[in-house]
Amino acid sequence: MSVNAAGPIVLVGAGNMGGAMLAGWLKSGIAGADVLVIDPGPSPAMAKLIADNGARHETTAPAGLKAGVLFLAVKPQMMATVLPPLKGLVGSETVVVSVAAGTTLGFMQSHLGDAAMVRAMPNTPAMIGRGVTGAFANGAVSSAQRDLVHNLLKVSGPVEWVETEADIDAVTAVSGSGPAYVFYLVECMAEAGRKAGLQADLAMRLARETVAGAGELLHQSPDDASKLRQNVTSPGGTTAAALSILMADDGMQPLFDKAIAAARKRAEELAG
DSSP states (O other): OOOOOSSOEEEEOOSHHHHHHHHHHHHHTOOGGGEEEEOSSOOHHHHHHHHHTTOEEESSOOTTOOOSEEEEOSOGGGHHHHSGGGGGGOOTTOEEEEOOTTOOHHHHHHHHOSOEEEEEEOOGGGGGTOOOEEEEEOTTOOHHHHHHHHHHHGGGSOEEEOSSTTHHHHHIIIIISHHHHHHHHHHHHHHHHHHTTOOHHHHHHHHHHHHHHHHHHHHHOSSOHHHHHHHTOOTTSHHHHHHHHHTSTTSHHHHHHHHHHHHHHHHHHHHO
16 A cells, blocks of 8 residues: 655554554555654564564654654543644644544644644454444545545544544444444343353353354345344244344333443543
8 A cells, every 4th residue: 555645654552453553554565664653662562563564663752753644543541641742743744643532633733733633433343454433534634635544544444434523422432332332242142041041151152153253244245234134034933033122112222322322422521
């Protein structure tokens, strides 16, 4: 993948998410020489990845450098400390990308100044290249910069651009936090299986592989979720009996409505 940026890609934070992004970039064909990683203490595996691919590593922001892309992959609670020393990296052609949940563009601008900025919300499957990312660009982002950021983000899975920054809070509630909902579904299925008479470890294996397999079928099939559900539901059969409970007026939909609303409200509170 060609970078075509005004300067290097500067990755701040080489933890789980930042490290996964870096590995994806290198795998996609970005030259290590086009990447500078700023991290005070990368893991041995990450330090090796950086060194083996000819990327540059610094513990703090170097002077006299302007980033083409300043990619922020640090924890939200660290942003107030991390951002001020990075201001010197932001030039007139820099695009800043943040994947820190709850960190608004306004907050970043207060520390980095006016700049082209993208706020992105990936989810944890991004670490295995199977995530999905919601992204919002401010008005200073050019079409070329947006294309560049899209290409950098898509190494971890599909990228969906939203119309307003407020939409990122809804993205956070649905897909950002969503993997946890699926993992909990597995827990609930396994526990219900145990109560139905299965050994606990067998029930967990069945639930885990069922959800993983159904997800892969959804990933590979051109049909939407409702069609796939209908395909496996025989009239009057066992699946229909279970769905009559899950799809009742007091079933899963109103529960998910409340859950997503609670997650979005919390995302709005964290964003200030």
